[in-house]
Amino acid sequence: MTVNTHAAKRPAPIREGGVSRSVFVAFNYFLLFLMMLVTLYPLYLTVIVSISNGANVMRGEVGILPVNVTLETYRNIFKGDILLYMRNSVLYTVLGTFVNIVMSCLCAYPLTRKSFCARKFYTAMVTVTLFFSGGMVPMYLAVNTFGLMDSIWALILPGAISTYNMIIIRTAFASLPDSLIESAQLDGANDLTILFRIVIPLSKATLSTMVLFYAVSHWNSYFDAMLYIRTKTKYPLQIHLRNLLVAGIASEELQAAGTGQAFAVTERTMRAATIIVSTLPILIVYPFVQRYFVSGVMIGSVKG
Amino acid sequence: MTASGPIRAYKNSLPNRAIKAIRRDRWLFLIMLLPTAYYVLFCYYPMFGILVAFKNFMPKEGIWGSPWYGLRYMRMIFADSYFWHVFINTIVLNLANLAVTFPAPIIFALLLNEVGSLAYKKTVQTITYLPHFLSVVVIVGMINDMFNSTGIVNTIVKSLGGEQQSFLTSAGWFRPLYIGSNVWTNIGWDSIIYLAALSGVDMQLYEAARIDGAGRWKQTLHVTLPGILPTIVIMLILAMGRIMNVSFQKIWLMMNGGNQQVADVISTYVYQRGIVKSDFSYATGVNLFQSLISLFFVIITNTISRRATETSLW
Structure with missing residues (x-):
């Protein structure tokens, strides 16, 4: 699905308006250039802080270029438990996204079958949750009651379906021609077969966008883990990063680095390096999938 | 028979x-x-x-x-002065946030719409959408690094002869930092919807306006803006629905002893009372009150907008 987010070109922008128009155009280009700079600079700064000598960073010398480049910080963080946290995050993201997609498809399909006798009931059941929810504490108590505390399922089941994303998938399913499904029914296929053999394969474009949405939100979330996970070895990467931000947990790992390097690696360079490591998967994938994200927003907005 | x-x-x-x-x-x-x-x-x-x-x-x-307690907790909540303090904090933070982050992507989309070069436009879009995909922990991490006492911002302030500021731990800087970083995160992404609306504005209307002698600015004012007004209204209704629930996650990461008096909002209060102190009933009551006000806001905005502009969610 390609969606055109570029407004159709208005004819001959420069000619009308004369000088004031050209001044505006130049100013506009410059302003947008500035915006790109402001957007990228914090990320760039984090990169150069992470590869600079900690002592130089502390003296405020790192702002435009890295100073005394060293990879000691990265060597250091990989000595810690970060690989374990990354492994956890990957596991939560993959498993969580899989559950999300399967559950959302299962939920979306019956809601598109016009002949389904309980369609209105189920649609109402789903829509109510868009406007009202139990809130943080009842959810916490529910997870506790179901015995999910400190389990990986506490990060996956409570958000198994994002109703908003599910509605986007439903829109995609509903856009398939009815005749396709009817002819499959005449061939004796049941709805489960139709869903997995016909409807899902034909909705790949939308579903891949949804995979991205779900995956990014799993990778980035820290709140669920903060609520439900107690055991340190089950922490996702974002909780590790959060702990680095809040407390000076890095310091113990720093001491392990030995006194000789104590100044080359500081809490600040460690934090910067951890930020980069945890963001790298997104930064790498982003340029390739950016347009799918955009198309996802557009499908969502036409749902009304 | x-x-x-x-x-x-x-x-x-x-x-x-x-x-x-x-x-x-x-x-x-x-x-x-x-x-x-x-x-x-x-x-x-x-x-x-x-x-x-x-x-x-x-x-x-x-x-x-568990035994019924009636409205006893509700009465306790309404008598709790700290509850009203976080209630006001929530509304002030949200209104200030809305006042800045709502128009920003609209203006951005309008500026982007004036760019003739498609390649330049695409580059700007690709780059400004990126922060939307960063985790809130990463964003707050970058804020902390830049606005630290030895961070880049203080380095610049000092080199310009200014005095070192404690941005991260002062009550006065919390809202600007929170709102500013929200703009940084979402201005690009939130503009997508307006760009799409802009591409839907009828070209003939521009033609007609030009014949009537309208310049570029007048066209924007009388053709473009009315053209995307329905989208703006829908987005405003949705934003009003969220007026009571600020992002817990970001505030929780930014809050510290220094800025708590302005940073503490309903959701962080619910977390502290409910989860940290296990005061489940009380916290749930606060949460319920918040949900009801949110619902009320959505209904009110929706009604007003249906009357005034004939655009509404339902």
């Missing part, structure tokens, strides 16, 4: 038709089984759990078994 009447009536009776329909749709019901379980367990059961706010909750007794 006479027997056919009652038999037909039996065949058409309601329970019989229901059984037939269920048998016909059995696969659909089967498919819906897991999603229904999800909605019941993780959406409706927690809604039922709101009852905790009206009970003297004892974990051993469960939600249903």
Whole structure:
């Protein structure tokens, strides 16, 4: 699905308006250039802080270029438990996204079958949750009651379906021609077969966008883990990063680095390096999938 | 002959038709089984759990078994001056945030729409959408690094002869930092919807305006803006619905002893009372109050907008 987010070109922008128009155009280009700079600079700064000598960073010398480049910080963080946290995050993201997609498809399909006798009931059941929810504490108590505390399922089941994303998938399913499904029914296929053999394969474009949405939100979330996970070895990467931000947990790992390097690696360079490591998967994938994200927003907005 | 009447009536009776329909749709019901379980367990059961706010909750007794407490917690909440403090904080932070982050992407989309070069436009879009995909922990991490006492911002301030500021731990800087970083994160992404609306504005209207002698600015004012007004209104209604629930996650990461007096909002208060101090009933009551006000805001905005602009969610 390609969606055109570029407004159709208005004819001959420069000619009308004369000088004031050209001044505006130049100013506009410059302003947008500035915006790109402001957007990228914090990320760039984090990169150069992470590869600079900690002592130089502390003296405020790192702002435009890295100073005394060293990879000691990265060597250091990989000595810690970060690989374990990354492994956890990957596991939560993959498993969580899989559950999300399967559950959302299962939920979306019956809601598109016009002949389904309980369609209105189920649609109402789903829509109510868009406007009202139990809130943080009842959810916490529910997870506790179901015995999910400190389990990986506490990060996956409570958000198994994002109703908003599910509605986007439903829109995609509903856009398939009815005749396709009817002819499959005449061939004796049941709805489960139709869903997995016909409807899902034909909705790949939308579903891949949804995979991205779900995956990014799993990778980035820290709140669920903060609520439900107690055991340190089950922490996702974002909780590790959060702990680095809040407390000076890095310091113990720093001491392990030995006194000789104590100044080359500081809490600040460690934090910067951890930020980069945890963001790298997104930064790498982003340029390739950016347009799918955009198309996802557009499908969502036409749902009304 | 006479027997056919009652038999037909039996065949058409309601329970019989229901059984037939269920048998016909059995696969659909089967498919819906897991999603229904999800909605019941993780959406409706927690809604039922709101009852905790009206009970003297004892974990051993469960939600249903705990004794009723009536409105006692509600009265406690309304008498709690700190609750009103975080209530005001929530509204002030949200209104200030809305006033900045709502128009920003609209202006950005309008500026982007004036760019003639498609390649330049695409580059700007690709780059400004990026922060939307960063985790809030990463964003706050970058804020902390830049606005630290030895961070880049203070380095610049000092080199310009200014005095070192404690941005991160002062009450006065919390809102600007929170709102500013929200703009940084979302201005690009939020503009997508307006760019799409802009591409839908009828070209003939521009033509007509030009014939009437309207310049570029007048065209923007009288053609472009009215053209995307329905989108703006819908987005505003949605934003009003969120006016009571600020992002807990970001504030929780940014809050510290220095800025707590302005940073503490309803959701962080619910977390502290409910989860940290296990004051479940009280926190649920606060949460319920917040949800009801949110619902009220959505309904009000929707009604006003339906009357004034004939655009509404329902």
